[in-house]
Amino acid sequence: MSAHDRWELVVGLEVHVQLKTQTKIFCGCSTSFGDAPNRNTCPVCLGLPGALPVLNERAVELATRTSLALGCTVHPVSLFARKNYFYPDLPKGYQISQFDRPLATGGAIPLPGGGAVGITRVHMEEDAGKSIHDRFPGASAIDLNRAGTPLVEIVSDPDLRSASDAREYLLRLKAILEYTEVSDANMEEGSLRVDANVSVRPRGAATLGMKAEIKNMNSFSAVERAIEVEFERQVATLERGERVVSETLLWDAARNEVRPQRSKEESHDYRYFPEPDLPPLVLEAAWIEARRSDLPELPLARRERLQRAFGISEYDAGVLTASRALADYYEAAAGQLGDGKAVATWVMGEVLAWLNTSRAFIADFPIPPGELASLLELVKTGTLSRTAARKVFDVLLREPGASSRMVAEREGLVQVSDDGALVSWVDAVIAAHPDEVRRLVAGEKKLLGPLVGAVMKASGGRADPRRVSALVSERAAR
Ligand SMILES: [Zn+2]
Numbered sequence: 001m002s003a004h005d006r007w008e009l010v011v012g013l014e015v016h017v018q019l020k021t022q023t024k025i026f027c028g029c030s031t032s033f034g035d036a037p038n039r040n041t042c043p044v045c046l047g048l049p050g051a052l053p054v055l056n057e058r059a060v061e062l063a064t065r066t067s068l069a070l071g072c073t074v075h076p077v078s079l080f081a082r083k084n085y086f087y088p089d090l091p092k093g094y095q096i097s098q099f100d101r102p103l104a105t106g107g108a109i110p111l112p113g114g115g116a117v118g119i120t121r122v123h124m125e126e127d128a129g130k131s132i133h134d135r136f137p138g139a140s141a142i143d144l145n146r147a148g149t150p151l152v153e154i155v156s157d158p159d160l161r162s163a164s165d166a167r168e169y170l171l172r173l174k175a176i177l178e179y180t181e182v183s184d185a186n187m188e189e190g191s192l193r194v195d196a197n198v199s200v201r202p203r204g205a206a207t208l209g210m211k212a213e214i215k216n217m218n219s220f221s222a223v224e225r226a227i228e229v230e231f232e233r234q235v236a237t238l239e240r241g242e243r244v245v246s247e248t249l250l251w252d253a254a255r256n257e258v259r260p261q262r263s264k265e266e267s268h269d270y271r272y273f274p275e276p277d278l279p280p281l282v283l284e285a286a287w288i289e290a291r292r293s294d295l296p297e298l299p300l301a302r303r304e305r306l307q308r309a310f311g312i313s314e315y316d317a318g319v320l321t322a323s324r325a326l327a328d329y330y331e332a333a334a335g336q337l338g339d340g341k342a343v344a345t346w347v348m349g350e351v352l353a354w355l356n357t358s359r360a361f362i363a364d365f366p367i368p369p370g371e372l373a374s375l376l377e378l379v380k381t382g383t384l385s386r387t388a389a390r391k392v393f394d395v396l397l398r399e400p401g402a403s404s405r406m407v408a409e410r411e412g413l414v415q416v417s418d419d420g421a422l423v424s425w426v427d428a429v430i431a432a433h434p435d436e437v438r439r440l441v442a443g444e445k446k447l448l449g450p451l452v453g454a455v456m457k458a459s460g461g462r463a464d465p466r467r468v469s470a471l472v473s474e475r476a477a478r
Contacts, residue, residue, distance in 0.1 A: 003235045008202070009231045012120075015156075020183050045091075059150035064283065068292050070109065070122065070173075077101065082273055085271075090129070103122055103123055106120075121155050181296075198212055198234070209238075214249045325362045333376075382417060413461065419471070448469065
């Protein structure tokens with residue numbers, strides 16, 4: 001019996017998402033990434049005495065958009081609070097956040113294979129600055145460019161039961177953020193950060209076990225590994241008869257382990273009280289409804305629509321709609337060709353392989369969707385074999401703007417279906433393989449494939465394989 005049979009993993013995720021605004025949440029400083037340290041600061045985001053915050057309306061709009069896309073109820077009145085704690089890169093000594101009256105509550109993200117993960121709450125807050133420990137020997141430096149950057153925190157219910165479900169939830173959440181254009185959702189630049197609350201309980205138990213919080217994970221696969229490692233650690237603790245203590249852990253990807261955060265950094269004894277410098281955030285029902293009608297088609301709806309429209313599988317539709325730009329590409333090509341399955345096969349095979357090898361996005365892909373459709377049209381009409389189509393595809397990658405038909409003709413790849421030309425290749429192969437031909441005629445049908453393959457090779461991929469197959473059978477028997 002494995003640990004997973006005896007114990008149940010329970011995970012809730014807290015995701016911090018940087019909203020795509022030009023300026024910070026409470027001042028007019030720029031949010032651009034990678035500027036010289038402390039360049040984008042002012043008395044408000046430095047927390048200087050007397051400076052007053054002014055709420056950025058665009059941040060409210062994007063936070064509302066996020067909440068609605070997650071199916072949450074956006075509350076007509078929400079409140080800002082001060083979350084008091086000392087942290088070197090938190091110049092005010094408190095963070096402005098939302099506490100007991102958040103912007104939105106109660107949405108969900110469905111998981112594949114049924115089930116859904118509830119969204120407990122979505123609230124707005126400001127980001128802290130950044131401590132830099134490796135720049136000056138023996139000293140830490142602080143960059144406050146990020147202080148005051150608008151965030152939404154998306155807190156899930158403890159509904160996740162496996163590390164792979166956690167990863168799937170994050171992929172779906174990221175797709176929603178990308179479709180709605182509320183955030184770059186870029187983990188490398190810190191615009192999407194994940195903390196995981198992990199606990200373990202005996203299988204079948206109704207109450208939750210003691211949870212530990214894991215921070216510092218900087219990719220979705222790190223989240224998945226960290227959760228699995230923490231599950232094993234808690235199970236080992238419980239099976240030794242010890243108790244799991246509530247603590248904050250850091251994920252160390254290099255050592256594949258979680259370890260307690262230094263207690264000095266951990267002394268977060270949060271005290272919340274209402275933020276006296278900001279009025280309640282009041283949103284009119286009509287304004288909320290207008291934000292709802294602004295929402296684009298969301299990933300799940302698009303996945304279902306493409307499945308229905310083109311008869312592709314749920315899995316394929318999931319891959320093809322993982323990003324909005326990829327879905328646009330697929331839909332344009334599939335619509336033109338009128339054959340969604342053929343396009344799905346090529347996009348998920350050749351196109352994604354090229355993107356992976358080139359570490360590029362679909363926006364950088366050199367073959368426009370219309371040209372891919374034209375290429376597959378040539379396969380459909382029998383003008384090109386699949387092998388020849390792959391060669392044309394390779395040429396199109398190197399010669400953006402070229403047309404498939406022109407390349408096919410120039411490279412001599414147009415499929416030969418005319419018996420006059422095929423027969424000479426077929427007869428040459430029959431003459432060269434007398435033993436296989438004898439056995440084929442005697443009933444060893446599996447020898448047909450290699451013989452057809454030899455003819456295809458002799459023709460440089462130009463022979464029509466169906467016609468070749470018929471001709472080999474016919475002429476071998478003579
Ligand atoms: Zn500022």
